[in-house]
Amino acid sequence: MTTREHSLYGPLADPAANAGHLDHPPRVGFFTDTSVCIGCKACEVACKEWNNVPEDGLNLLGMSFDNTGMLGADSWRHVAFIEQERPLGRQDAGLGELPTGPSVTEAAAETVAEALRGTQRAGGDLGTAPVDLGFPSFDLPGRTPGEHERTEFRWLMSSDVCKHCTHAGCLDVCPTGALFRTEFGTVVVQADICNGCGYCVSGCPYGVIDRRHGDGRAWKCTMCYDRLRGGLDPACAHACPTQSIQFGPLDELRERAAQRLDQLHAAGVPEARLYGADPGNGVGGDGTFFLLLDEPEVYGLPPDPVVPTRDLISTWKHVGLAASGLLAAAVLAFAGRGGR
Structure with a gap:
């Protein structure tokens, strides 16, 4: 089995190594705690500023404050605003004691406590x-x-972004090599190599990647690959004032998320759940995962994402068997006619 086949269909605990990065740093990612998101859109602005992403979402009519609407070629970060007819409850429990990570400054605890007082x-x-x-x-x-x-009423706010999947459908189907796996385990598009075929758009189970109007090439979050190579945090995580977006080694983020989930359950928020953290899901686990306060569908997330190329090898095997059967039948038919 080749490295590419292994990355598609076999166990993949270390996607960077399977992509050929033998000496690489730990896999990094985002943990988004939606229970402390205040919908400020600092992440959207920071993403656009750092990555020179064109403006969009200037029309506020009909979409509340959710002016970007969805992820796309010009919206690498999307802050969802979902209004529900129910009280906030105890989702702010333990906020002051929330563990901090590599992207957090020394003043983070006071910043979060101040945000809590502001509610x-x-x-x-x-x-x-x-x-x-x-x-x-x-x-x-x-x-x-x-x-x-x-x-x-309460607002459910969540900053959505590319999931940087362990089994990345966009990466699997790209015919030009425009998409590649970095040494950090993330997935990046090289716009200068993209030919605009759009295969990656249909290959993403989350509907994240998109082609830019007037450009034709595919664009999405790079997790600020240039900043990572320079030892910096992604712009969105650096700008988040409440640490709703936390960046760091993926294993550490999963432990932190489990602790936060326990805090919320103990405080009487049974609807809190983690999304994308399970390595056994349909994409082998996400490099970006979330703590949600409702069903994934409420946030516009698929409940059971599956990489479209999951069954590709078995499909081709069945096609090969069917073709072999047809060939054998044709040979027997011609042989029978020759004998007569």
Whole structure:
């Protein structure tokens, strides 16, 4: 079995090594704790600024504050805003004691604690205390006669990004070698080699990668590969004020995520769950994973992502057997006619 076949279909605990990086640093990734995301979009701005990603999402009509709408060639980071008719609950539990990682400054604990204090409104948690809108709130959830306020809602905010899959469908189907696996285990597009065929777009189980309008080439998050090579953190993680986006060695992030999940469950938030952290999922585990407060579909994430090339070898084996059977049948038919 070749290295490429092994990376496609065999166990792959070390994608960088299987891509030929024999002496490489630990695999790195993102852990996004959506329970502390405040929807500031600092990650979107930092990503665009550092990577020269064109502006988009300037039309706010019909999409609330979710102006980018979805990931794409011009949106390598997308902050989702989902409003639900339910109180915030205890998702802020243990925030002050949340472990910090390599991308966090010494002042992170105070920054997070300050962000937590900022969620207090009129003596209650965000979403559970009256909020004066300044205008009549006709038929808004939580409204009672004579009040212009909302009392029973919460925002689910999450900064989505490329998952840098262990089994990367985009990488598998690229015919030009424009996509490659880095020494950090991430997946990067080389725009100067991309021919715009679009195979990678259909090969991504998350719908992340996209072709740029007017350009035709594929673009997506590189996890700031140039910054990683210079010993720096990705721009989005560096800019996140609440450490919702945490960057570091993937094994350490998984341990940290498990601790945070235990904190939330102990605080009475049973709906909290990890998404993408399981190495046994349909893409062999993600280099970017999330702590969610609802079902993945609520955030626009597939519940059971599967790399499209998963069954490629077995499919070709069946095609080969079928072709061999047809060939044998044809030979027998011609041999029978010759005998007559």
